[in-house]
Amino acid sequence: MVIATVREEQAIRQMTERLVENYTETYSAEHIESTVGAARRKFEGRPVRQFIPILVERRVRRELEKAAEAEAEAATVAVEKAAEPNTTFTLPDLRQLWSANKRYVPLAAAAAVVVVVLAVVFAVRQPVSQPPAAAPAPAAAATVVRGVVGSEKMAFFQDPKVIEALARNGVRAEVEAAGSRQIATSIDLAKYDFAFPSSEQAAERIQRQRNVTVKYTPFSSPMAIATFKPIADLLGGTGVVRQGPVSTLDLRRYLDLVRNGTRWDELPGNTAYPVRKNILISTTDPRSSNSAAMYVAAASYVANGNTVVQGQTAEQAVSPALARLFVGQGYTENTTEGPFNNYLATGVGPTPIVWIYEAQYVEATVRGQIKPDMTLLYPSPTVLSRHTLVPFGATGDRLGRLLSTDPELQRLAAEHGFRTNGAAQFAKVAAERNVPVAADLIDVVATPTYDTLEHLLDGVTKSYN
Template sequence: MLLIGGVAAAVVAGRESQDTSTATKTVRGVIGSEKAEFFADPEVVKALAARGFTVKSETSGSWAMEELPLKGYDFAFPSSKAPADELVRKYKVQGGPLRPFYSPLVVVAHRGAARVLADNGLATLDGPSRGTLRMKPYLAAAGDGRTWQQLKGAAAHAELSGTVFITSTDPESSSSGALYLAAASYVADGGRVATDKAAVTRTAPLLKKLISVQGAQQTSSDAPFRDFISGVGNPLVLVYESQVASLLLQKQDVGDLVVLYPDTTVNSDHTLVPLTANGRALGELLSTDATLRALAVRHGFRPQGDAAGFTAATAGGAAYLNQTLSGVRQAPVPTTEVLHDMALRARS
């Protein structure tokens, strides 16, 4: 299998800074697409070069990394712990992976869609640009195949038609899609984390509905989010909070975007799996270096152990972001084996 969408910008930026760079180690890695802009950022390239690193990165869906030929690579950087654990086992990584930063999964909605969801008890709004998705009522509506036309107030919005659903990524190849199923399964099964095939079977019909209604799915969260911002595609899309926060920090126009935090969600721990000593050194640098941690925040990520730093840096986006994640419950994530089974059953 070929790597998907090589990020040439990171390599070019590294070359442009060679005249002042002290980089002595070139490390090669495969990353989730949501981190592509971070590694391509000239400021990140400059900071890494000052610490002796040039990073060449290519993108792939997190689960798809397990099938890639990673010989000659220094690190893999999926978007969550489960695919990282698989890579640790496959490559017999000593010392474990590193988790420099994380990001909760959120749903972005256009303002009209968010208002209709709130008026029908599927969401609550804290203001014009932020709210909470009520997972239990939403999953009940999804299980019933509810349409927008059946929701009061939807008739005033011509763009709201057909079945109500959240666009997510392919759970067999992408971390965010798989974690969406994990959170939905947890809520649908009465707050129990799936631990075996019997548990997967109990929620499989619902999970299949969540996936089948979407038709073709993307293998990474980048394209659906870009489509949403461009005003095309489904009015509800599952993304990483970091993708929204990054746009806000760059002061880009986000239109009528509303961020809905599921009341039960999963934090996605972006987990670096070192395949060589240089890969581990990079992971440690991303985890501890103050400049790189600040740059990670600029790209919307939450550095581990620095909630206050994220809150301060994103103060200008507080109308959109639930900075303290108040009222948000974290769903436990099933084992990798169970998560794979869940995704397979949902896609069958």
């Protein structure tokens, strides 16, 4: 419980800083912190704390946006009312227009000027009576589409620009986060319109369970490694890391270190990180998370002599090497958001090397969360995680088509670090933010079939016991 509390506090602190940065021109930091505190109190006493920061952020963003819209509405209504013919004209309360919301101060001032001018005009000349204009037709209500998604996509669905782009198409997405393998194995999907795990393998299992043939893959992300420059330099001396414009981590050499049980303090000349613990990449829980499953896919390829694992004999041969990658880690989280947030918040101490989606690092760079000593590596070889949406009806299908074909939604996905159908969009984001990503993914291997990957994950699960 202590570890969970610390992680929750770290996530709440990071989320609050992010909100202050996003709304700095609209609200004071004190107001945002107060709103966060009020939202968090609504979840007091909840036993499951893993997604509390996500739920709090969603509630706070909704309240802040709603308040901002109300301020704009007040200013607009005042101007429109002043312009109405054949009505008794009264000056609005300018103090109300001059609100504490800094973003609308210029609008309030402009409204005040317009009101005064209109007051003079209507005092001199009342217009000829006109019949009232017909009321505009009410806007069609947005279709609500409910789904469960991999946690790494929550920031995308909570982005106000994404919400607005979907609304223009008559859609409002309500999503909940879960580990991708949880989505495929243990979550009741009957109450959702779609499922959006982070891999084709998890999507395939869902399709089998629900007897669905349709699927959409609007974007993808290769697996990557987040680390620190001193750690990359240290591993470079062993040949595990190859430095360059796009640095890589040799999975074969890394597996050798793990097989031999090499500790950090045993590396020659190690003054950067001389700790007495084994060299291990931090991952999520392979029993629930897709990113850990992708780790198994890449490592099994290397352990099988650079060949995709196929058949019971090969599965049994690589299982011991795969088990060693996980059992020494101790507690692992269900979603990639957990270890990556620890990497961003706590530094090199507990998480010197972390297995992540490339999209997470790019998105964090766009948000200004990457510190100068942090760096991105690509495992050699890596695997591509194709984020696959499975619809359970017409509304889910509509969302899948929008995410795959709408130019604005594809552009916003690239801003969140995902590689979309148009490669130029992702390349532009990376270039503008100076993120050292691989322009062309060359050293990418195929993943095992769904059944084989499940067998490998079952083998790792048994090693925990």
